[in-house]
Amino acid sequence: MSAVSRRPRSTLIAGSGIARAACARVTAGRRTVVVVDAHLLPLAEDLPRCVAVVPLEVGGVDAGTVAALADRLRDAGAESVVAVGGGTVLDAVAVAAMGRATVAWALRRAEGAAVVSLPAPANPSIEVVAVPTTVGTSAETNAVAIVRTSAGARVLVGEAVRPRYAVLDARHYGTLDAADVRAGCLEAFLRLAGVSTADRAHPRGHAHAVAIARALLAAGHSALTPARRLRIARLSAATQRSAALRGRAPFSPRHWYLATEVSFIARTTKMRATASVVSRVWQCIEDGDTRWGSAEPLEAFWREATRDARLPLAPAAGIDALIARWGLPLAPRPDAEAREAMAARAERWWGGRGPALSGLSAPDVRDVLDRARWDPNPPAEASRLRPTVTPTPAGGGEHT
Numbered sequence: 001m002s003a004v005s006r007r008p009r010s011t012l013i014a015g016s017g018i019a020r021a022a023c024a025r026v027t028a029g030r031r032t033v034v035v036v037d038a039h040l041l042p043l044a045e046d047l048p049r050c051v052a053v054v055p056l057e058v059g060g061v062d063a064g065t066v067a068a069l070a071d072r073l074r075d076a077g078a079e080s081v082v083a084v085g086g087g088t089v090l091d092a093v094a095v096a097a098m099g100r101a102t103v104a105w106a107l108r109r110a111e112g113a114a115v116v117s118l119p120a121p122a123n124p125s126i127e128v129v130a131v132p133t134t135v136g137t138s139a140e141t142n143a144v145a146i147v148r149t150s151a152g153a154r155v156l157v158g159e160a161v162r163p164r165y166a167v168l169d170a171r172h173y174g175t176l177d178a179a180d181v182r183a184g185c186l187e188a189f190l191r192l193a194g195v196s197t198a199d200r201a202h203p204r205g206h207a208h209a210v211a212i213a214r215a216l217l218a219a220g221h222s223a224l225t226p227a228r229r230l231r232i233a234r235l236s237a238a239t240q241r242s243a244a245l246r247g248r249a250p251f252s253p254r255h256w257y258l259a260t261e262v263s264f265i266a267r268t269t270k271m272r273a274t275a276s277v278v279s280r281v282w283q284c285i286e287d288g289d290t291r292w293g294s295a296e297p298l299e300a301f302w303r304e305a306t307r308d309a310r311l312p313l314a315p316a317a318g319i320d321a322l323i324a325r326w327g328l329p330l331a332p333r334p335d336a337e338a339r340e341a342m343a344a345r346a347e348r349w350w351g352g353r354g355p356a357l358s359g360l361s362a363p364d365v366r367d368v369l370d371r372a373r374w375d376p377n378p379p380a381e382a383s384r385l386r387p388t389v390t391p392t393p394a395g396g397g398e399h400t
């Protein structure tokens with residue numbers, strides 16, 4: 001997902017070993033709470049003194065967690081909050097920092113809508129200092145937050161969830177597996193490539209998108225030194241801070257919505273799901289199905305972005321080759337019942353009259369899923385995947 005805004009962007013601070021000093025400087029004189037991935041709790045000890053440290057078990061973060069965190073911030077009298085972790089933690093903090101009343105309103109709206117447009121942020125608000133420990137999500141600079149509910153992922157869009165500061169510390173990326181770094185690199189690249197499937201384009205935005213995409217590919221192809229990991233993190237943030245997304249339709253990366261439902265039903269990571277479905281979506285575009293996107297701008301972006309990358313010229317074949325070159329894992333193949341549930345949910349929440357998959361039906365999505373590139377050697381239990389929820393009847397969901 002991506003969001004385009006004319007409001008001031010997040011202030012970026014980047015370097016090696018700079019998290020403590022940077023956080024101390026931007027939170028000076030303010031009552032500060034630190035929220036941290038429970039598995040990274042020692043990182044909170046390196047941060048400046050605060051009124052409370054709140055660990056989050058990432059696997060259990062959902063709408064209830066966010067509501068409880070909003071209460072915790074209010075009770076602590078927080079004026080700023082430092083969020084340390086991956087996109088799940090950063091998003092949870094960004095939403096909770098909106099305040100109890102706004103959070104409650106947004107979550108109520110999310111019960112009947114996959115996308116919730118947020119009101120303008122109130123003043124004074126709790127300032128969010130995002131300290132990411134993964135790369136690729138751009139949660140530290142984005143005006144979009146994802147909240148997991150019992151019904152699936154919900155997208156909250158608005159300046160209220162854009163962090164005030166983004167602190168990128170190279171030391172936080174040093175222990176990430178190479179596959180995780182390259183998966184983050186791919187996520188940032190696809191954010192740019194995905195919006196290129198829309199007809200609308202700003203010349204300056206196109207130039208920025210191509211430049212950032214080339215830099216991401218070069219970094220992903222290289223040895224992942226600490227400096228290069230930090231560069232990937234900065235490039236990911238730049239997708240939101242530059243003109244790269246200017247003039248683009250915000251719902252144009254259509255692979256994202258399929259991957260969301262694959263991830264939810266199959267209980268796999270979003271990037272595994274993305275790696276499995278993106279080339280099939282792009283193939284639909286290349287074949288002329290304009291409901292998925294426009295072939296000409298996608299082909300132009302791919303041609304320019306991959307000029308020096310020695311990848312196939314056709315976008316669908318090229319993205320498959322890139323995923324294979326980087327050794328990125330695919331999702332296990334869901335069984336027929338699970339694929340049916342994914343397709344029904346995609347139409348219910350994102351299709352119909354909605355802006356994300358407008359005009360696309362469950363059979364259209366099922367066709368993509370049937371032809372997707374699944375892991376040929378999944379664990380034995382993965383071949384017996386079943387829906388985690390009862391499929392919702394098809395029919396356009398409410399969108400804001």
